[in-house]
Amino acid sequence: MNRLLSRGYFPTELPPPFQTVEYAKFIAATPPTAQPYVFAGGKTPNYVSRPCTYNLARAGSLRRVLSIPNPINFYQLASVVSANWSTLNKHYNKSLNALSRPKVGLSIPFRNRRAYEWTGHFRDIPERRASIRAGMRYSLAVDIKAFYPSVYTHSLAWALHTKEKAQSNVGYDDLLANRFDRLIQNAQSKQTKGIPVGPDTSFLMAELLLSTIDVDIKKRIGKRYFRYLDDYEFCFRTATEADTGLSLFQEIIGKFELNANEVKTKIEELPALLDNAWVRQIRPFDIDSQRLGRQKSDLFDFFNLSIEMWKQYPQEAVIRYAVAKTTSTPVSSGCWQLYQQLLCQWAMAEPAVLPVVLDILLIYKKNGSPIDLDMLGELLNNLVAIHAPRGHTSEVAWVIWAHLLFSINITTAAGRTVCKMDNPIIALLALHAKNNKLLSANSNLKLWQGKMTSGELTGENWLLAYEARIKKWLGPATTKEYVKTTVGFADLGKAGVSFYDAKKVTNYSPGDFKLLTLKNALLAASYA
Secondary structure (H helix, E strand, C coil): CHHHHHHCCCCCCCCCCECCHHHHHHHHHCCCCCCCCCCCCCCCCCCCCCCEEEEEECCCCCEEEEEECCHHHHHHHHHHHHHCHHHHHHHHCCCCCECCCEEECCCCCCCCCCCEEECCCHHHHHHHHHHHHCCCCEEEEEEECCHHHHCECCHHHHHHHCHHHHHHCCCCCCCHHHHHHHHHHHCCCCCCECCCCCCHHHHHHHHHHHHHHHHHHHHHCCCCEEEECCEEEEEECCHHHHHHHHHHHHHHHHCCCCCECHHHCEEEECCCCCCCHHHHHHCCCCCCCCCHHHHHHHHHHHHHHHHHHHHHCCCCCHHHHHHHHHCCCCCCHHHHHHHHHHHHHHHHHCHHHHHHHHHHHHHHHHCCCCCCHHHHHHHHHHHHHHHCCCCCHHHHHHHHHHHHHHCCCCCHHHHHHHCCCCCHHHHHHHHHHHHCCCCCCCCCCHHHHCCCCCHHHHCCCHHHHHHHHHCCCCCCCCCCCCHHHCCCCHHHHHCCCCCECCCHHHHCCCCCHHHHHHHHHHHHHHHC
């Protein structure tokens, strides 16, 4: 239980201040014994809420909507999942063809690990392709269209217990997956279509369904395939077999009211590339770590190569891969200004890479390298001007985090734009910036102030209504004090449980392994 509450609740893509460790500790110290967290045996849980949402920047023009469930609803689902992990794990082990088969995540200091993780990894894909393609003539690549938003919650019971049994046993306590079904519905206003993207519970529910589909695939299509999440690759001897395999796949997933993604469906004659062409161009490039002149020319060449590949493959994670690769070589002081310039250009071209860019800048800053705050501030202003009017919450959230992290004032124009965004993640970051005197004290906060009511504690602004009140960043919308009088949140509020750690501004340290390697390399270089 603690694992899910502390490391499997909030989406990993949120800025660092958002955390659930305090919540997990509170639950562990004072396990709930009353409604709405728990309910009497034989009763059906009826605490209904709406999740916060956060739309995420991805490579190219793609976006994904992440969800942050209400803490009461998440506790209820996490309780059932944790109590039945052995049953779920046995079910997942039917799906050995899946790189994304769940396993318990390791708890490693200074690493951002999730509660549950893949058994495999993306880097295993070329090897899996080589394995299944040996001796075959055709491959079929296919995925499920809008998988998470398309999952019918009732189909979880069909997957775990069979459709016939599920339709004959519809009570909450009749079947384990009926409980999953009802608790997921309750966390999204009783909606039966879709499961939230972000929490580890959704990853586990997705794999529950996909593991059952794997069993049917092996029976009807064969074992010559692998998948990661809802992306599949099959191999066949003939084009006719490939066409038949696609038809069977559509029929199998159709039983669960899912559809194949026609745009990404591709039958290809083998042999074919085992890895993306752009990866093979960028991966072998080495940036000199010893000679100043050579390192500078290498940085120019590497940047040009990455942009060339990005323009050829705009929907791929080219820039993210390129920026991550630069962390393998410490940049000398003579190339530091150039490196900052390139990082800013990469972030402007692909805002999804901004979190990594900020981590790199922070590591170099802590190692004594000066940050060009004027250049960084200009980048942040431009990103707000482009993305805030479009409602792109992840870009703006990370921009505000950058202002907090490097103590850069938010301009009046950018502040006005930010304060018009109706999103709890943006609101909390901006209120933090205002508290730190980085956002004007005269900012118009009426939009967010209006959310400070008891009703919002079960709405899509529950995080803002709770957190901004306990931190006293905003007062109640009316004269009524509501957090410490609302059932479910009262105990959290009285105990001072926070989902937003303002101290992260001063104690944050990047946890990605590549960045830790860079940090150690810079430290070693400073003693050389």
